[in-house]
Amino acid sequence: MTSAYPWHLHPNSDETFIGMEGIVIIETYQERYELTPGSSITIPRNVPHRTKPKGDRSVNLTVERANIETHYMEEEQ
Known part of the structure; x- marks a missing residue:
């Protein structure tokens, strides 16, 4: 990943991220994870x-x- 991915959601699936290299920032409207x-x-x-x-x-x-x-989604709420 070299750039940000926009706000979105998945109505039919959970999404699991596994870090491999560097740090991936994952944000929800309530939390920020590294x-x-x-x-x-x-x-x-x-x-x-x-x-x-x-x-x-x-x-x-x-x-x-x-x-x-x-x-x-629209920009951050």
Whole structure:
């Protein structure tokens, strides 16, 4: 990841992020997480979130349903 991903949610799937390299910042409207290599977090379905690298680049593995739906949100509420 080299740039931010916009606010969005998935109505039909949880989304699990596993940190591989660098630090991935994952934000919900209530919390901010810094995912480091070897750590993981699951964002439940229907929870608005966005991701971005801390620094120039980060790598994460994302686990989700094969038929995941993505709904993009307005800017931060």
